[in-house]
Amino acid sequence: MEIWCEYAWLGGEAATAGVVIGVEGERIVTVRTGVAKAPEGAVVLPGYTLPGLANAHSHAFQRAFRGKTEVGRGTFWTWREEMYAAAARLDPDNYRALARATFGEMALAGVTCVGEFHYVHHAPDGTPYENPNAMGEAVIAAAREAGIRITLLDACYLHGGIGEEVAEGQRRFSDGTVERWIERVDALADGASRATGSSPAASDQATPSTGPSLSASDAATRPAGSPVSPPDLATRPTVRVGAAIHSVRAVGPAEAAAVAEWANAREVPLHAHVSEQPAENEASQAAYGRTPTELLAEAGALTERFTAIHVTHPTERDRQLLGEAGATCCFCPTTERDLADGIGPAAALRAAGARLAVGSDSQAVIDLFEECRAIELDERLARLERGNQDAATLLAAATADGHRALGWPEAGAIERGKLADLVSLSADSVRLAGIAPDTAAASIVFAATAADVTNVIVGGEFVVRDGHHVTMDVAEELRRSIADLGSAGADR
Amino acid sequence: MEIWCEYAWLGGEAATAGVVIGVEGERIVTVRTGVAKAPEGAVVLPGYTLPGLANAHSHAFQRAFRGKTEVGRGTFWTWREEMYAAAARLDPDNYRALARATFGEMALAGVTCVGEFHYVHHAPDGTPYENPNAMGEAVIAAAREAGIRITLLDACYLHGGIGEEVAEGQRRFSDGTVERWIERVDALADGASRATGSSPAASDQATPSTGPSLSASDAATRPAGSPVSPPDLATRPTVRVGAAIHSVRAVGPAEAAAVAEWANAREVPLHAHVSEQPAENEASQAAYGRTPTELLAEAGALTERFTAIHVTHPTERDRQLLGEAGATCCFCPTTERDLADGIGPAAALRAAGARLAVGSDSQAVIDLFEECRAIELDERLARLERGNQDAATLLAAATADGHRALGWPEAGAIERGKLADLVSLSADSVRLAGIAPDTAAASIVFAATAADVTNVIVGGEFVVRDGHHVTMDVAEELRRSIADLGSAGADR
Numbered sequence: 001m002e003i004w005c006e007y008a009w010l011g012g013e014a015a016t017a018g019v020v021i022g023v024e025g026e027r028i029v030t031v032r033t034g035v036a037k038a039p040e041g042a043v044v045l046p047g048y049t050l051p052g053l054a055n056a057h058s059h060a061f062q063r064a065f066r067g068k069t070e071v072g073r074g075t076f077w078t079w080r081e082e083m084y085a086a087a088a089r090l091d092p093d094n095y096r097a098l099a100r101a102t103f104g105e106m107a108l109a110g111v112t113c114v115g116e117f118h119y120v121h122h123a124p125d126g127t128p129y130e131n132p133n134a135m136g137e138a139v140i141a142a143a144r145e146a147g148i149r150i151t152l153l154d155a156c157y158l159h160g161g162i163g164e165e166v167a168e169g170q171r172r173f174s175d176g177t178v179e180r181w182i183e184r185v186d187a188l189a190d191g192a193s194r195a196t197g198s199s200p201a202a203s204d205q206a207t208p209s210t211g212p213s214l215s216a217s218d219a220a221t222r223p224a225g226s227p228v229s230p231p232d233l234a235t236r237p238t239v240r241v242g243a244a245i246h247s248v249r250a251v252g253p254a255e256a257a258a259v260a261e262w263a264n265a266r267e268v269p270l271h272a273h274v275s276e277q278p279a280e281n282e283a284s285q286a287a288y289g290r291t292p293t294e295l296l297a298e299a300g301a302l303t304e305r306f307t308a309i310h311v312t313h314p315t316e317r318d319r320q321l322l323g324e325a326g327a328t329c330c331f332c333p334t335t336e337r338d339l340a341d342g343i344g345p346a347a348a349l350r351a352a353g354a355r356l357a358v359g360s361d362s363q364a365v366i367d368l369f370e371e372c373r374a375i376e377l378d379e380r381l382a383r384l385e386r387g388n389q390d391a392a393t394l395l396a397a398a399t400a401d402g403h404r405a406l407g408w409p410e411a412g413a414i415e416r417g418k419l420a421d422l423v424s425l426s427a428d429s430v431r432l433a434g435i436a437p438d439t440a441a442a443s444i445v446f447a448a449t450a451a452d453v454t455n456v457i458v459g460g461e462f463v464v465r466d467g468h469h470v471t472m473d474v475a476e477e478l479r480r481s482i483a484d485l486g487s488a489g490a491d492r
Numbered sequence: 493m494e495i496w497c498e499y500a501w502l503g504g505e506a507a508t509a510g511v512v513i514g515v516e517g518e519r520i521v522t523v524r525t526g527v528a529k530a531p532e533g534a535v536v537l538p539g540y541t542l543p544g545l546a547n548a549h550s551h552a553f554q555r556a557f558r559g560k561t562e563v564g565r566g567t568f569w570t571w572r573e574e575m576y577a578a579a580a581r582l583d584p585d586n587y588r589a590l591a592r593a594t595f596g597e598m599a600l601a602g603v604t605c606v607g608e609f610h611y612v613h614h615a616p617d618g619t620p621y622e623n624p625n626a627m628g629e630a631v632i633a634a635a636r637e638a639g640i641r642i643t644l645l646d647a648c649y650l651h652g653g654i655g656e657e658v659a660e661g662q663r664r665f666s667d668g669t670v671e672r673w674i675e676r677v678d679a680l681a682d683g684a685s686r687a688t689g690s691s692p693a694a695s696d697q698a699t700p701s702t703g704p705s706l707s708a709s710d711a712a713t714r715p716a717g718s719p720v721s722p723p724d725l726a727t728r729p730t731v732r733v734g735a736a737i738h739s740v741r742a743v744g745p746a747e748a749a750a751v752a753e754w755a756n757a758r759e760v761p762l763h764a765h766v767s768e769q770p771a772e773n774e775a776s777q778a779a780y781g782r783t784p785t786e787l788l789a790e791a792g793a794l795t796e797r798f799t800a801i802h803v804t805h806p807t808e809r810d811r812q813l814l815g816e817a818g819a820t821c822c823f824c825p826t827t828e829r830d831l832a833d834g835i836g837p838a839a840a841l842r843a844a845g846a847r848l849a850v851g852s853d854s855q856a857v858i859d860l861f862e863e864c865r866a867i868e869l870d871e872r873l874a875r876l877e878r879g880n881q882d883a884a885t886l887l888a889a890a891t892a893d894g895h896r897a898l899g900w901p902e903a904g905a906i907e908r909g910k911l912a913d914l915v916s917l918s919a920d921s922v923r924l925a926g927i928a929p930d931t932a933a934a935s936i937v938f939a940a941t942a943a944d945v946t947n948v949i950v951g952g953e954f955v956v957r958d959g960h961h962v963t964m965d966v967a968e969e970l971r972r973s974i975a976d977l978g979s980a981g982a983d984r
Contacts, residue, residue: 013563067927067935071505073879105922278876337869338938340878364938365923377829378873384770386832387565430597431857431942433967434974435559443559446830446856450923451943475925482926 001460004038005049005424007437010414012392015048015440023420026237026459031416045424045455048432048440050395051412052112052421052458053368054402056330057271057309057359060099060116060139061090064482066363076277076339083362084169086485088124094485095120096138101477102363103146104469109366109450110423112458113149115359115406117244117271117309119157119173121184126171133188140239146472147463148238149421151406153271154188155244156181156251156259162287163252173246178255182262189241189266238459240407242269245301247276248284248292256299269305269407271330272296275318276310276341293318302327307357307405312336312344319345323352328405331397332361333374343378347388356389356397357405367450368398376445391441420460425452493952496530497541497916499929502906504884507540507932515912518729518951523908537916537947540924540932542887543904544604544913544950545860546894548822549763549801549851552591552608552631553582556974558855568769568831575854576661578977580616586977587612588630593969594855595638596961601858601942602915604950605641607851607898609736609763609801611649611665613676618663625680632731638964639955640730641913643898645763646680647736648673648743648751654779655744665738670747674754681733681758730951732899734761737793739768740776740784748791761797761899763822764788767810768802768833785810794819799849799897804828804836811837815844820897823889824853825866835870839880848881848889849897859942860890868937883933912952917944 001023008019010031020039022030038044062083069082090098099116106114116139122128129135136152143150157173158181160166166174175181243263245251251259256272263270274292275281284292293314296302302325311322311329322329329349336342339362346356358371365371372394379388403412411419425444427435429452435443456464463470493515500511502523512531514522530536554575561574582590591608598606608631614620623629628644635642649665650673652658658666667673735755737743743751748764755762766784767773776784785806788794794817803814803821814821821841828834831854838848850863857863864886871880895904903911917936919927921944927935948956955962 064926067939068931070879070883070934070938071931072882073877075876075878079878105925108922334869337873338878340872340876342876343873377826380832381829381835381870381873384567384832384834385565386567386571386830387562390564391562428967430600430967430970433597433970434556439560439563442562446562447559449941449943451941475920475922478922478925 002039002042003045003422003457004035004042005045006047006427007440008049008414009395009441009444011396013390013439013441015437017437019049019414021414021420021422023460026420028414028416028418028420031414045422047425047427047454048435048444049414049422049424050110050444051399051414051418052423052456053110053398054357054406054408054412055106055111055114055360055368056307056328056357056402056405057332057361058114058116059362060102060142061087061095061120063102063105063363063478064098064485076341079339081169087120087172088169089485090120090135092129092134092138094481095135096142097477098481098485099139099142100145101474101481103143103148104472104474104477105366106360107146107148107456107463107469108453108467108474109368110453110456111148111368112421112423112456112463113151113403113406113408113411114143115151115153115269115271116143117153117155119155119244119246121175122172124172126174132184136188144238147458147470149408149411149458150238151240151242151269151408152188153242153244153269154185155246156255157246158255159250159252161249162283173250178258182258185241185243185262189268240268242271242407244270245272245296247273247280248295249280253288253295253299256296256301260299260301263305264300264303267305269307269405270301270303271307271309272301274308274311275313276336278313281313291315291318293321297321297325305407309359310336310341310344311349312341314345314349319349319352319354322349322354326353326355328355328357328401330357330359330405331371331375332359333371333378334365334367335361337374337378338362338364343382346375346379350389350393355401355404356393357402358398369445369448369450372398372445391445394445395441420457422457423453424455426454494531494534495537495914495949496527496534497537498539498919499932500541500906501887501933501936505882505931505933507929509929511541511906513906513912513914515952518911520906520908520910520912523906537914539917539919539946540927540936541906541914541916542602542936543891543906543910544915544948545602545890546849546898546900546904547598547603547606547852547860548799548820548849548894548897549824549853550598550606550608551854552594552634553579553587553612555594555597555855555970556590556977568833571831573661579612579664580661581977582612582627584621584626584630586973587627588634589969590973590977591631591634592637593966593973595635595640596964596966596969597858598852599638599640599948599955599961600945600959600966601860602945602948603640603860604913604915604948604955605643605895605898605900605903606635607643607645607761607763608635609645609647611647611736611738613667614664616664618666624676628680636730639950639962641900641903641950642730643732643734643761643900644680645734645736645761646677647738648747649738650747651742651744653741654775665742670750674750677733677735677754681760732760734763734899736762737764737788739765739772740787741772745780745787745791748788748793752791752793755797756792756795759797761799761897762793762795763799763801764793766800766803767805768828770805773805783807783810785813789813789817797899801851802828802833802836803841804833806837806841811841811844811846814841814846818845818847820847820849820893822849822851822897823863823867824851825863825870826857826859827853829866829870830854830856835874838867838871842881842885847893847896848885849894850890861937861940861942864890864937883937886937887933912949914947914949915945916947918946
């Protein structure tokens with residue numbers, strides 16, 4: 001199979017004209033440039049084609065209250081109460097439906113791989129479901145049905161605050177002990193791992209013809225909402241499992257060390273919310289005499305596979321620790337704006353050696369172009385200076401570096417041997433009209449929107465074509481799943 | 493004519509279901525609510541309908557370098573050099589074409605009235621064109637052809653900095669003396685005023701059937717780029733003329749007083765760039781011992797008809813002066829982000845008594861929903877607190893308050909007697925799917941984008957229908973006009 005791109009971004013500031021991408025199975029096997037006319041039989045992608053986008057930090061269910069938490073005043077902490085109220089209404093069926101719709105919106109925005117930071121594990125009172133991974137498997141099924149890759153970052157969440165029991169709204173997040181978290185996640189990861197290959201090498205052995213799930217038949221033949229059992233994942237090499245330490249508020253130092261050990265032994269990604277709010281830093285200093293980053297470093301969490309989410313208020317020492325570890329810092333600027341978190345020091349983190357990634361987090365907006373430019377634009381507001389990050393670095397955050405943070409080093413670039421995950425943008429949109437190939441990266445970062453995405457390919461198969469999801473009516477699924485969640489709440 | 497809106501925003505937090513708007517000529521004559529089904533023969537607007545949006549601060553030509561000034565580092569001042577290079581290539585023909593395309597993009601984004609802060613008056617060496625208002629009239633013609641209302645804010649620009657001659661790139665902005673600015677703008681305003689009614693009362697006398705120009709026939713029958721002469725405006729009550737003091741950098745105190753006197757005598761809007769950058773404040777203090785706002789107050793500029801653009805770095809006294817005058821503060825947050833201006837104190841300005849408006853300014857983005865939410869979101873980043881402005885206030889900034897700042901008090905609300913300028917948003921977009929009528933204002937401010945605009949009506953006539961401009965291929969015009977401007981530059 002050949003794909004001809006009118007223009008493609010292969011890295012750097014410019015886009016390259018006439019790029020032919022040869023695909024076998026789900027891999028890119030050749031890349032030719034300067035091909036003025038589409039070869040006969042080639043799939044034609046007009047406009048500008050990029051590697052598929054990695055959404056490195058998502059809480060899918062929070063899509064349900066987009067635009068509904070903006071009434072009145074408040075803080076991050078009052079917003080969190082509203083978020084708990086929505087989380088309380090989830091069950092495996094409605095979670096799967098809502099996540100499927102949300103991941104469908106992501107696909108339409110060019111996201112081909114999502115990192116779902118997953119912490120709603122049990123029934124509202126904390127009792128495990130009959131299948132203890134019913135919730136995580138619902139989210140995995142949702143991503144498969146929406147046609148995108150997923151790294152399920154299963155979050156350990158044991159305390160309501162440093163040294164505190166979980167509060168009522170947090171009970172369902174907790175496994176009680178880190179040992180029980182390990183037991184549960186072992187089962188999830190072994191199921192997923194056996195079935196789909198948790199390492200690039202294992203994934204390579206999957207037969208190319210399986211490809212990612214485009215899910216139409218799955219969705220049609222399986223009873224709505226029934227969770228997928230691990231063996232069902234066997235032919236779908238689009239799922240990986242990683243770990244998360246929710247935060248130093250929710251996980252103590254010894255527990256964090258146990259989670260880090262689990263992730264390090266398996267060589268899978270490890271994520272944690274870090275210093276999103278000044279109050280977290282203050283609590284950590286008061287309890288431990290250390291910053292959250294220092295605590296995580298001592299727990300053995302900081303490696304190249306570690307991603308610190310937000311990192312809005314790090315100290316200089318924190319930046320050094322993250323940089324020296326070669327960790328990734330995932331910024332979620334539209335959420336950090338929404339929750340009044342503040343502006344993280346992206347330039348200083350990069351200078352220290354950290355990589356960047358981006359996430360849609362609370363789903364206030366699902367638009368990774370907006371997230372990319374917001375890293376730079378918000379830092380301009382903080383520093384009163386332009387050009388803190390160049391466009392190529394910001395696009396890399398949304399592509400290669402984001403995929404790396406999610407444990408997909410073989411995705412995120414248009415190169416021989418990489419996964420054939422691609423997203424194309426229309427040059428006919430009024431937002432991009434007048435774009436010049438030699439400054440294409442900047443035009444895309446600073447002017448494109450999710451609405452300009454026309455085609456999305458995952459593992460060589462179309463997921464979005466001409467602006468429409470190939471198997472889902474995403475807006476209708478969003479409407480229905482959000483309405484259903486509302487009535488689920490009313491029932492209880 | 494009747495228009496049935498599935499939902500309409502009539503002010504406040506909620507949207508109202510089933511609103512029937514009766515229109516005669518270009519005015520709303522009745523508003524009925526709770527009408528579940530569209531009356532027979534009514535025009536149907538699905539989704540959410542708002543008053544048309546006012547873009548209170550625009551430099552249309554800057555659309556040409558969207559995405560092209562983001563390479564490398566720099567400041568507001570280095571960006572300004574690139575802007576001058578683009579301005580140097582304008583002539584009445586290519587300016588009209590570029591402005592027409594840019595205003596077309598605005599129409600697609602729901603803008604029904606633009607305030608064009610116009611300062612490219614003369615040939616590049618400063619020589620007036622044969623018609624001294626050729627450039628201003630080109631911009632006016634562009635707005636008419638794109639189907640939107642315009643207030644041409646003709647800017648007085650006489651110095652390259654405080655006490656300095658204009659530099660080479662600034663010569664074409666200057667009339668040399670304020671007397672010559674008055675002479676030129678008198679001619680423009682009298683032409684426009686005679687023809688179109690510069691006051692609401694005069695405008696009322698226009699026959700309803702004329703409506704705004706939708707321009708197809710105009711564009712077809714007039715040679716490309718030939719400027720419109722004032723009599724040609726006679727049947728088009730969509731044009732007003734106001735004044736601008738470019739800044740206290742470019743206009744001295746006595747000159748500012750003369751411009752203010754001109755605007756006050758005619759009772760038209762007066763706008764000025766104010767304290768966008770700390771360096772402007774420093775220069776003003778060094779030269780005059782006063783802030784820019786204090787200087788403008790002493791010049792008699794601060795009235796209810798005054799709009800301060802940006803106001804990013806005001807003192808407490810500046811805020812008081814603007815508030816006590818009942819002035820408007822026009823924020824352009826996407827530009828203020830782009831140019832590393834900083835975050836203006838919107839909440840404190842409002843508390844002091846000022847009103848807010850929004851503008852797309854440099855056209856880095858043309859999306860007034862993004863501008864509205866950015867006022868609030870950027871202030872959250874500065875204050876680490878949510879809820880500084882409510883959604884209804886922000887929507888008012890983009891509608892009633894913005895129109896008032898442009899001298900169109902009879903526009904910007906869905907009320908009996910107001911102009912029938914409307915914009916509707918699709919509830920089928922994935923961004924708005926799940927919106928609830930009782931929190932619609934917040935959902936629209938925080939989640940809508942320009943891409944969600946489906947229908948735009950100006951004076952009772954469609955300008956945008958089902959997402960398409962009724963007379964223009966806007967993307968194609970943008971592409972062509974931007975390319976033409978590039979080659980115009982290469983010629984010289």
